[in-house]
Amino acid sequence: MAKNVKSKRTKARRLKGFRDISADDVLARDMMISRIREVYERYGFAPLETPALEYVDVLGKFLPEADQPDGGIFAFRDEDEEWVALRYDLTAPLSRFVAMNRDLPMPYRRYQVGPVYRVEKPGPGRFREFFQFDFDSVGTSSMLADAECCMVMCDTLEALGILRGDYVVRVNDRKVLNGVLEKVADGEALSDRVGLHILRSIDKLDRVGIEGVEQLLGPGRKDESGDFMSGVGLGAKQIDVVIRYLSIQEKTRAATCDALQQLVEGIAVGMEGVAELREIDEALRGGGYDEDRVVIDPTVVRGLAYYTGPVFEGVLTFDVVDEKGVTRQFGSVFGGGRYDNLVQRFTGQQMAATGASIGVDRLLAALQAIGKTQVDSAIAPALVTRLDKNLTAEYQRMAQELRSAGINTELYVGKQGIGKQFKYASDSGKTVAIVMGEDELQSGEVSIKDLRLGVELSQEIGSDRKKWLEEQPAQFSTPRSGLVKSIQEVLARYSAI
Amino acid sequence: MAKNVKSKRTKARRLKGFRDISADDVLARDMMISRIREVYERYGFAPLETPALEYVDVLGKFLPEADQPDGGIFAFRDEDEEWVALRYDLTAPLSRFVAMNRDLPMPYRRYQVGPVYRVEKPGPGRFREFFQFDFDSVGTSSMLADAECCMVMCDTLEALGILRGDYVVRVNDRKVLNGVLEKVADGEALSDRVGLHILRSIDKLDRVGIEGVEQLLGPGRKDESGDFMSGVGLGAKQIDVVIRYLSIQEKTRAATCDALQQLVEGIAVGMEGVAELREIDEALRGGGYDEDRVVIDPTVVRGLAYYTGPVFEGVLTFDVVDEKGVTRQFGSVFGGGRYDNLVQRFTGQQMAATGASIGVDRLLAALQAIGKTQVDSAIAPALVTRLDKNLTAEYQRMAQELRSAGINTELYVGKQGIGKQFKYASDSGKTVAIVMGEDELQSGEVSIKDLRLGVELSQEIGSDRKKWLEEQPAQFSTPRSGLVKSIQEVLARYSAI
Numbered sequence: 001m002a003k004n005v006k007s008k009r010t011k012a013r014r015l016k017g018f019r020d021i022s023a024d025d026v027l028a029r030d031m032m033i034s035r036i037r038e039v040y041e042r043y044g045f046a047p048l049e050t051p052a053l054e055y056v057d058v059l060g061k062f063l064p065e066a067d068q069p070d071g072g073i074f075a076f077r078d079e080d081e082e083w084v085a086l087r088y089d090l091t092a093p094l095s096r097f098v099a100m101n102r103d104l105p106m107p108y109r110r111y112q113v114g115p116v117y118r119v120e121k122p123g124p125g126r127f128r129e130f131f132q133f134d135f136d137s138v139g140t141s142s143m144l145a146d147a148e149c150c151m152v153m154c155d156t157l158e159a160l161g162i163l164r165g166d167y168v169v170r171v172n173d174r175k176v177l178n179g180v181l182e183k184v185a186d187g188e189a190l191s192d193r194v195g196l197h198i199l200r201s202i203d204k205l206d207r208v209g210i211e212g213v214e215q216l217l218g219p220g221r222k223d224e225s226g227d228f229m230s231g232v233g234l235g236a237k238q239i240d241v242v243i244r245y246l247s248i249q250e251k252t253r254a255a256t257c258d259a260l261q262q263l264v265e266g267i268a269v270g271m272e273g274v275a276e277l278r279e280i281d282e283a284l285r286g287g288g289y290d291e292d293r294v295v296i297d298p299t300v301v302r303g304l305a306y307y308t309g310p311v312f313e314g315v316l317t318f319d320v321v322d323e324k325g326v327t328r329q330f331g332s333v334f335g336g337g338r339y340d341n342l343v344q345r346f347t348g349q350q351m352a353a354t355g356a357s358i359g360v361d362r363l364l365a366a367l368q369a370i371g372k373t374q375v376d377s378a379i380a381p382a383l384v385t386r387l388d389k390n391l392t393a394e395y396q397r398m399a400q401e402l403r404s405a406g407i408n409t410e411l412y413v414g415k416q417g418i419g420k421q422f423k424y425a426s427d428s429g430k431t432v433a434i435v436m437g438e439d440e441l442q443s444g445e446v447s448i449k450d451l452r453l454g455v456e457l458s459q460e461i462g463s464d465r466k467k468w469l470e471e472q473p474a475q476f477s478t479p480r481s482g483l484v485k486s487i488q489e490v491l492a493r494y495s496a497i
Numbered sequence: 498m499a500k501n502v503k504s505k506r507t508k509a510r511r512l513k514g515f516r517d518i519s520a521d522d523v524l525a526r527d528m529m530i531s532r533i534r535e536v537y538e539r540y541g542f543a544p545l546e547t548p549a550l551e552y553v554d555v556l557g558k559f560l561p562e563a564d565q566p567d568g569g570i571f572a573f574r575d576e577d578e579e580w581v582a583l584r585y586d587l588t589a590p591l592s593r594f595v596a597m598n599r600d601l602p603m604p605y606r607r608y609q610v611g612p613v614y615r616v617e618k619p620g621p622g623r624f625r626e627f628f629q630f631d632f633d634s635v636g637t638s639s640m641l642a643d644a645e646c647c648m649v650m651c652d653t654l655e656a657l658g659i660l661r662g663d664y665v666v667r668v669n670d671r672k673v674l675n676g677v678l679e680k681v682a683d684g685e686a687l688s689d690r691v692g693l694h695i696l697r698s699i700d701k702l703d704r705v706g707i708e709g710v711e712q713l714l715g716p717g718r719k720d721e722s723g724d725f726m727s728g729v730g731l732g733a734k735q736i737d738v739v740i741r742y743l744s745i746q747e748k749t750r751a752a753t754c755d756a757l758q759q760l761v762e763g764i765a766v767g768m769e770g771v772a773e774l775r776e777i778d779e780a781l782r783g784g785g786y787d788e789d790r791v792v793i794d795p796t797v798v799r800g801l802a803y804y805t806g807p808v809f810e811g812v813l814t815f816d817v818v819d820e821k822g823v824t825r826q827f828g829s830v831f832g833g834g835r836y837d838n839l840v841q842r843f844t845g846q847q848m849a850a851t852g853a854s855i856g857v858d859r860l861l862a863a864l865q866a867i868g869k870t871q872v873d874s875a876i877a878p879a880l881v882t883r884l885d886k887n888l889t890a891e892y893q894r895m896a897q898e899l900r901s902a903g904i905n906t907e908l909y910v911g912k913q914g915i916g917k918q919f920k921y922a923s924d925s926g927k928t929v930a931i932v933m934g935e936d937e938l939q940s941g942e943v944s945i946k947d948l949r950l951g952v953e954l955s956q957e958i959g960s961d962r963k964k965w966l967e968e969q970p971a972q973f974s975t976p977r978s979g980l981v982k983s984i985q986e987v988l989a990r991y992s993a994i
Contacts, residue, residue, distance in 0.1 A: 010554050012596035012843035015581060018548035020594050023607070026544040042900045044877030044907025047523040051515035051626050052549065052583075052612065053571070057507050074550070076573030079616065084512060086549075097517050099509035105924035107911045110520070115549065119576065129548050137910055144889065145910040286890030287897065346509035380541035392641065393783030400784065403539045410541025413634055413642040414604045427602035 017120070017128030028373040029131070029364050032160060033113055036133055036358060039156045040111040043148065045135045048110040050093040052117075056083035059092045060345065063118065064200075064303035074117050074128075086117035090134045090357065091306070091339065098138050098353075099346035106139030113360070125365060134336075136355025138343065143276055146310040146338055147283030149356045153314040153334045154293045156358070161372035166318045169293060171253075172300035173277050173310050174337070176260055177202075179270015180245045183263070184238045196305075197232045198242065203301040205246065206331070217242055248298050253281040256296040276310055302337055311337035312356065320369040330366040333359050380408035381431040381491055385421045388437055398434060398446070398483060405484045407491070426451050432490045434483070446483055449475045450490050469493065514617070514625030525870040526628070526861050529657060530610055533630055533855065536653045537608040540645065542632045545607040547590040549614075553580035556589045557842065560615065561697075561800035571614050571625075583614035587631045587854065588803070588836065595635050595850075596843035603636030610857070622862060631833075633852025635840065640773055643807040643835055644780030646853045650811040650831045651790045653855070658869035663815045666790060669797035670774050670807050671834070673757055674699075676767015677742045680760070681735045693802075694729045699743065700798040703828070707743065714739055745795050750778040753793040773807055799834055808834035809853065817866045827863040830856050877905035878928040878988055882918045885934055895931060895943070895980060902981045904988070923948050929987045931980070942974045947987050966990065 014020070021029070037047075056075050063072040075085035087093050090112045098108060113133040120126060135152060137145040150169045157167045181195050201216035208221065215221035217239045220231035234242075245263055250256040257278050264270025277296055284294050302311040314334030319327050336356025343351035367373045384399045386392060395411055402409040410430070412421050418435070425433045435447040453474045457466065472493060478486040511517070518526070534544075553572050560569040572582035584590050587609045595605060610630040617623060632649060634642040647666045654664045678692050698713035705718065712718035714736045717728035731739075742760055747753040754775050761767025774793055781791050799808040811831030816824050833853025840848035864870045881896045883889060892908055899906040907927070909918050915932070922930045932944040950971045954963065969990055975983040 009845055010557070010842050012555065012593045013552060014593070014597070015548065015550050015552065015575070018550060020548070020597075021546035023543040023545065026546050041877065041905050044880075044905060046520040046876055048520065049518035049523050051512060051517070053512050053515060053614075053626070055510060055512065058509065060507070074573075074575075076571075078512070078571075096509045096511070100511070100517075105921050107921075109907065117550075129550070140911040142910050142912050144908075148908070148910055283889065283893070287893045345507050348506055379543055380538065383541075392780065396780070396784045408538050408541060410606065411641075411645070413639050413645055414637040415639050424602050 015128070017122035017126075019127055019129075023379070025364070028368065029360065032364055032367065032373065033131075033133060033360065035159050036156055037111070037113075039152060039159050040135045042155075043109075043135075043152055045109045045111040048094070048097065048112050049114070050087075050090070050097055050112065052086055052115070053084050054087055054093055054096065056085045058096045058346075059085055059087060060306070060342075062092065062305040063088055064305075072119050074119060088118050089116050089304070090114065090132055091136070091304075091342065091355065094134070094136055094138070094355075095339075095342035095353070096346065098343050098351065102347075104139075107145065108138045109136070110138075111135040125362065127361065131360035133358040133360050134355055136353060138353040138355075139351060140354075141340065141352035143279035143310070144283050146276075146312070146354050147280045147287070147289075149336055149354060150280070150284060150294050150312050151287050151289050153312070153336075153356060154289060157314060157316075157334070160363070160367060161370075162316065162367075164292060167293075167314060167316050168295055169312055169314050169334075170295055170297035170300045171277065171280060171310060171312045172297055173273035174307050175269050175273025175276065175309055176264065176298070177273075177301065179264035179267040179273055180242065182267050182269065184234065184241050186238070194232060198234075199301050201232060202242065202246065202299065203303065205299050210243065210246065213246065214239055214243060246299055252291060253277070253284070253294070253296045256298070257281065260296075260298065273309070280310060302335055304337075306339040306342050307337040308340045309338035310354065311335075314356075316366050318370070320366070330362060330369070333363040333366060335359070379429040380410045382407055382409040382434065382487055383421070383425040383428075383430045383432070384409060384411045384434045385418060385425070386412050387418050387435055391436060391438070391441060394436065394441065398436070401484055402487060405488070407484070407487060422449070422451075431494060432487055434487070436480075440477070440480075444480050445477045446480050447475065447477050448486055448490060450493070452494060456494065512625070514619035514623075516624055516626075520876070522861070525865065526857065529861055529864065529870065530628075530630060530857065532656050533653055534608065534610075536649060536656050537632045539652075540606075540632075540649055542606045542608040545591070545594065545609050546611070547584075547587070547594055547609065549583055549612070550581050551584055551590055551593065553582045555593050555843075556582055556584060557803070557839075559589065559802040560585055561802075569616050571616060585615050586613050586801070587611065587629055588633070588801075588839065588852065591631070591633055591635070591852075592836075592839035592850070593843065595840050595848065599844075601636075604642065605635045606633070607635075608632040622859065624858065628857035630855040630857050631852055633850060635850040635852075636848060637851075638837065638849035640776035640807070641780050643773075643809070643851050644777045644784070644786075646833055646851060647777070647781060647791050647809055648784050648786050650809070650833075650853060651786060654811060654813075654831070657860070657864060659813065659864075659867075661789060664790075664811060664813050665792055666809055666811050666831075667792055667794035667797045668774065668777060668807060668809045669794055670770035671804050672766050672770025672773065672806055673761060673795070674770075674798065676761035676764040676770055677738065679764050679766065681731065681738050683735070691729060695731075695739065696798050698729060699739065699796065700800065702743065702796050707740065710743065711736055711740060743796055749788055750774070750781070750791070750793045753795070754778065757793075757795065770806070777807060799832055801834075803836040803839050804834040805837045806835035807851065808832075811853075813863050815867070817863070827859060827866070830860040830863060832856070876926040877907045879904055879906040879931065879984055880918070880922040880925075880927045880929070881906060881908045881931045882915060882922070883909050884915050884932055888933060888935070888938060891933065891938065895933070898981055899984060902985070904981070904984060919946070919948075928991060929984055931984070933977075937974070937977075941977050943977050943980055944972065944974050945983055945987060946972045947990070949991060953991065 061071055073085045073088050075083055078084045115129050116132050117129055150171060153169050181190055201213055205213050212221055217232050217234045220229055222228050248259045250259055257274055261274045300311055300313055313332045315332050316330040319329060321327050334356060338354040340352045382402055384395050386395050399409045399411040431452045433449045433451060440446055457469055558568055570582045570585050572580055575581045612626050613629050614626055647668060650666050678687055698710050702710050709718055714729050714731045717726055719725050745756045747756055754771055758771045797808055797810055810829045812829050813827040816826060818824050831853055835851040837849045879899055881892050883892050896906045896908040928949045930946040930948060937943055954966055
């Protein structure tokens with residue numbers, strides 16, 4: 001039955017925009033996820049898991065890229081010729097779940113973590129499969145729920161070791177934006193397409209600056225590479241409305257609300273949005289979340305088309321120097337908003353909902369950049385070598401003894417000689433190797449080799465510790481009966497670092 | 498920008514064979530996964546994560562269903578018109594990873610957990626998206642690695658609370674099976690197709706019994722539903738070889754090896770397989786894994802086409818009574834084997850490898866059936882109600898105090914009145930509700946309502962405990978300053994259960 005290996009080889013390759021994640025990154029991410037989970041649970045959210053595949057019409061077209069041909073998603077026809085796709089977020093599947101389970105106690109509060117998939121142009125740090133970690137409250141229109149989203153964002157970032165002042169949560173309201181659009185239209189009808197184009201131009205503020213937005217709202221803009229982006233084609237007076245709006249920068253949330261109200265005065269939807277922001281401000285003050293943590297920021301848009309009210313994002317504000325020596329910021333790592341119509345798509349009945357989502361991979365990269373992800377290595381610290389094949393049973397016993405004592409231990413299961421085994425131990429990151437031959441067996445001893453001593457000594461460490469390490473034997477014999485204790489002692493050399 | 502909700506509703510529906518997983522099941526699974534991870538790490542395996550999507554030719558056709566038109570996988574063409582698919586296991590992606598990373602220290606030992614996808618006929622407990630948790634050693638042909646797989650299987654099942662005697666690991670070798678096929682062929686050439694058909698017939702032994710296999714090897718077999726399955730069409734003498742092979746049942750692994758050797762005497766590949774099984778037996782004895790845990794069983798085939806040597810499966814042997822009152826066994830929850838040609842498909846060079854995979858969902862169902870998955874509920878135990886909207890800031894403070902004291906606490910963020918809030922608290926599984934109105938605020942008190950007392954008393958509990966519970970007040974007032982302590986006391990009523 002063993003198939004002949006084909007002479008034609010298959011090329012080992014990975015889809016572009018996808019990646020393999022190494023041991024240390026998996027562990028760092030999982031530790032981060034478990035800390036986030038604690039915060040979400042502290043607020044009373046409980047887990048849910050939905051499938052990676054959903055029907056395309058169930059997911060809906062809400063991505064910023066939704067007007068492009070492929071809609072930004074991995075879609076295909078299933079065996080019944082129905083269009084299915086990999087989920088592009090966790091919110092659309094949640095809405096489907098709620099619509100299918102009409103007897104849930106409301107508000108239904110769940111968290112979910114998992115990979116989502118988008119067909120985007122891959123780039124540094126941009127992947128087509130990436131993790132999101134969401135929490136949502138479905139079934140309440142209270143602004144207290146939106147304010148809570150902002151508070152959970154703050155608590156989460158701080159629980160991960162990001163200091164107050166190194167992040168800010170920025171809040172806006174789509175209704176305010178719609179009010180501004182109505183003011184731009186000035187009594188005329190503004191098509192959805194033009195409205196979307198204006199919002200997209202605003203959303204580019206961080207990248208192109210206020211003059212760039214002005215050009216994008218008008219005739220268009222040429223970027224550094226010479227590429228021309230066509231503009232919305234608004235007149236000077238219309239552009240002025242948007243620029244005035246974007247220039248609102250007050251010291252307090254209350255003052256920002258006042259300025260926004262002045263701008264959209266008399267426009268119902270805009271006034272509604274300002275009232276929502278005032279309610280959020282009040283709840284934030286009640287919770288003790290002041291302007292040093294949460295600000296109202298008129299420039300926040302958020303790309304997803306399903307938002308209907310408040311939108312918010314958690315932004316990291318500290319500088320990091322990347323591997324090319326360029327100083328930059330990580331920017332938005334947390335985003336969310338209110339989406340009161342998503343469940344209604346299925347049920348026909350209003351079902352208010354709000355929530356937020358962590359970009360897990362980007363946040364992890366940020367934590368790694370500031371050294372907030374120390375995790376114990378996943379690598380077993382000890383390797384029991386096999387010098388003499390005939391002693392394998394004794395090697396097995398030693399490995400089991402160490403494991404029983406809580407020391408993760410690998411028994412060498414390859415077929416190479418002892419020299420290669422030592423090299424393997426170093427290459428695979430072991431701290432200590434255990435060696436026993438016929439001689440040691442006869443004398444009731446075992447040899448222990450500290451593989452990390454030289455590495456540690458070559459690093460910059462305090463002189464006291466260096467001196468102490470220099471006095472440690474790199475290789476020594478110990479009675480077989482004292483194996484566990486000796487290994488513990490060697491490992492303890494490094495646990496204090 | 499708010500899109501008008503379309504009058505045509507989308508039907509909220511899930512793909513067949515997929516499922517949503519509730520809070521308690523997610524938590525039970527994650528706890529199980531973390532225990533399994535500890536065992537894998539104890540042996541020196543470290544995590545790796547590969548993408549859910551891979552190129553179809555990279556995955557290869559190794560599923561039992563691979564000869565069916567759709568090949569049993571979810572495949573589609575990507576934007577470059579290349580065939581891609583959701584992974585159907587974690588072994589093919591591992592082989593791709595190893596082929597792309599030729600400088601890994603060998604043996605490369607990794608674990609990986611995640612969902613895999615197969616287009617199978619959905620049924621009770623059979624899903625198209627299901628979790629696997631694998632560990633593998635790549636780059637060693639030593640049978641010690643295969644024996645270690647069996648030991649890790651045993652340790653894992655016992656770490657999950659499955660008692661010795663309630664499971665068994667069954668080991669066989671594809672080379673022995675190939676030797677039997679060669680004996681069946683008796684000097685003639687046996688096509689791959691016929692060989693596969695014979696192995697599939699053997700693999701059905703558990704379901705159809707020995708007479709069933711006999712029929713399947715011969716003219717064919719009609720099952721209870723009247724469906725006819727065509728047979729291999731072997732002659733009586735040929736069938737007799739297979740039946741003699743399947744009937745080998747010795748008391749010890751060594752004796753089974755002797756009997757197998759007698760059957761395949763003179764057939765090189767078969768003798769090689771027996772020699773491998775003898776080496777595994779020796780290593781198992783060295784590790785102290787006797788016949789009460791690991792047996793050599795000639796009836797084990799394993800469905801995946803990529804196995805080349807030893808194959809093994811972990812089987813639960815205890816009876817459970819299912820919801821229909823039918824006594825049954827869970828059967829195989831762990832499977833694996835040696836696949837020495839999978840990496841070679843890419844590199845052209847031999848790269849020996851062996852490993853095993855847990856069927857996470859099936860094992861979880863088994864643990865749940867025997868009550869081995871007690872987890873703390875994910876549900877926050879406390880709900881701070883909002884009787885008076887004007888006191889929201891005070892409610893927020895109480896919630897934060899409780900959270901700071903380590904009590905997961907939900908602040909009610911809906912808009913219903915207090916009666917509905919109590920119903921919500923019960924429906925969503927809260928233990929305790931906190932109530933404060935203007936009166937309580939003035940008198941510096943807070944009301945606490947135990948929501949679980951009645952439920953507990955209606956259950957069968959010891960009379961001492963019942964008496965004690967009956968003496969507890971279901972609702973009482975406490976000074977505002979003693980809120981945390983009072984809630985802790987109410988929660989303590991149930992922590993001892």
